[in-house]
Amino acid sequence: MNARPGSRLIHCLVGALLLTSPGLLLSAPVNAKAESLPSAGDSFTLTAHDGSRFESDRLKGKIVLLYFGFTSCPDVCPLELSNIGRALHALPDDQVTGLFVTIDPSRDTVERLASYVTFFHPDLIGLTGTEEEIREVANQYNISYRRIEQGTSYTMEHPANVYVLDPEGTIRAMAPFGSTSEHLVRLVRGIAADSAAMSGQD
Amino acid sequence: MPAHVTHADTGSGILALGYGPLEYELPEPGSYGLPPLGAARDAQVLDEENRRIRLHDLYDGRIVLLNFMFSRCSDINGCPLSSYVFNRLKSTMQDDPELEAGLRLVSLSLDPERDTPEVMKLYGNNFRFAGTRGDWDFVTTDSEETLKPILDAYGQDMQKLVDAKTGETLDISHLLKVFLIDPDRKIRNIYSVSFLHADLLLNDIRSLFLEADGKGAVPALARSGSVLSRPGDDKEGYESEDYVTDSLALTDRKGEGFDLLGLAESPPLGLPPIPEPPDNILSREKIELGRKLFYDRRLSINDTFSCAMCHIPEQGFSNNEMATAVGVEGRSVRRNAPTLYNVAYMEKLFHDGREENLEQQIWAPFLARNEMANPSVGYLLGKIRSFADYEGMFEEAFDGRPIGMETLGMAIASYERTLLSANSPFDRWFYGKDETALDDAARRGFSLFTGKAGCSSCHLVNRDHALFTDHRLHNAGLGFENSIGDAFKPSRVTLAPGVFLDVDPEVMASVGEKPPGDVGLYEITEDPADRWKFRTPTLRNVALTAPYMHNGQFSTLEEVVEFYNRGGVDHELLSPLIRPLGLDAGEQEDLVAFLHALTGDNVDALVLDAFAAPVGDPGQNSGRDP
Incomplete structure (x- = not known):
């Protein structure tokens, strides 16, 4: 197993998807108002890819694109993170934050996370922690994953949804695998508008 | 071989056909046939708002693509593939009006335990921002017990991998299948992982559009005209254990009142003013009373049979399920129950034209031994007179006149006269x-x-x-x-x-x-x-x-x-x-x-109004003397 995920593979897969994905052509005026969903649960603390402790309270006030994966993931994670990365490029920094939580903390060290996430976007935050810490956060977001032994190595199975949290930390939407970056951009803008409309009513 | 290919199986993670460009040329839409593969069965599911709905409510005359998925699915060539392909169709719907009007996407969860309506709503909420055009519904069930017969009916295999110690579901494995369902609720194609590609699906959908056009039918939506009107059951697969009835339970018949007097006073486009007998001018009270009587099962010999049981509102105020009518205790009637839509204009009533107005017409079914079987006029009038819930209603509707042979006819005729439908x-x-x-x-x-x-x-x-x-x-x-x-x-x-x-x-x-x-x-x-x-x-x-x-x-x-x-x-x-x-x-x-x-364009409004009427169940509020 390579120490780094093959970046050539990433490039070629991302390229293929860029060329073939049709994009979502109409901009969607947002009329419907989201009803309030229960918040995702307690806040959490993990370790960021720069080694600092990361309190989820830091995210308050921003829309969050949250994704669970692992750096040795051959296809799903790079594709999804490249979409998230491109969405982040298209949106103002003070509006949105991207989070990548590894579900493979034994391999995904802080150093490894740092080189991995910044490949997709300089501001994308990679998070790791102890097995227990990660399991707990995953449970909060209804994520299940498991280790699959593969000869002398292993891989991880995990869902590929992108969660969108509003500025209060409540899950607002779940984008299944394959959502384009254009769609993620509209999703963030729409949820920001919803939140602004709701707080405006208070 | 199951489509549930893990990373472990594929090593480098080979992506399915659906993620890339199609590498072969498709035949012209309409140049090939898609023979029906069976009925797309109905079942009760929960929508994103936790409301009980029927799958057949979703199969509303549009072409439907149905996939089974679950939010925790981690197989790249499973649920995410079908989401990816549906996503492409949804984006195509944004600038293809025919597709927008004629196609509906439905995702049904395989994991009722985790995928509550709330979780499904998170998907729905996501797609609110994927363009306003085109419907994609996310539905789930309330339990494995409810889900199981649906999976059986669609031949959708599923296996759960459960942790032996904790009992926790570790993974759900299923053979990826996407179902193409036509406006007549017949399955026309089933796609597996090797064939699930947006271009291929679009080709088949366009073939079905052409088929509908070729039949000379108007596009799917306009063709049905009414969402609520349909036979309760076509009995297809009735002999099978998995048979699920299409009939709408009384509790699911959520009604909504309609301004019937307003409708009768200005009939919809295509109809002339209604002829009103000078001695029975319409009023709200008469219509209300007539409507109550029309749906009242107590107006029969054995309290079981109302007018609406042969003139069924959601079946065209007729009966889609029987060639000839059947009255109380299964007694055969020799003719077909005629529709009551626009009956206000009919100068001859019954198939043999023997009656001339609605006020008099009602007495034949009331008294016919094989219809409602009341033994006499006096018997029926006396019976209604004894119902506490009718007290004062006739007097109020008819200037102080009590129930009698005339006023009973006038009340029911008043309701029937408002069932106008046009503007087609x-x-x-x-x-x-x-x-x-x-x-x-x-x-x-x-x-x-x-x-x-x-x-x-x-x-x-x-x-x-x-x-x-x-x-x-x-x-x-x-x-x-x-x-x-x-x-x-x-x-x-x-x-x-x-x-x-x-x-x-x-x-x-x-x-x-x-x-x-x-x-x-x-x-x-x-x-x-x-x-x-x-x-x-x-x-x-x-x-x-x-x-x-x-x-x-x-x-x-x-x-x-x-x-x-x-x-x-x-x-x-x-x-x-x-x-x-x-x-x-x-x-x-x-x-x-x-x-x-x-x-007509108001059929569903009239049906909903009918659903809002009381049914006169003898078990409740009879008020009848022993």
């Missing part, structure tokens, strides 16, 4: 001058209707309105055929659901009831020349009122058109208006397309 695609085109309202096939059908086929000689179309009837009776030969016809043909008897036996007519005669004769108008006039003459029915909403003819002999409009095209049944009393028409297959299809364009 045809009306909007012909009377409303909206060139976009009617498609080409239906326009050609109208030319035939008023020209070569000569239908409008009896089904009249006037310059400013159309009732599609001449209020007269004609002999098309069907009654003749049934009276004189094949007495030696064995009868097919259902012994058990799905099990039939052909019984010799002699054996049948020795044990069964003799089939009733029916000579139509002759029974009223006793003029031999009037034998087998029956009333010209209106054709408004005819797409909703199957089966057809006085005895419900034909199940589809296609059969009816074919019958008239061959000139009915020739015999010496055949109406001179009935003759072979020489329509080719395409012309017959065009005529059917025209008939489909006669469905």
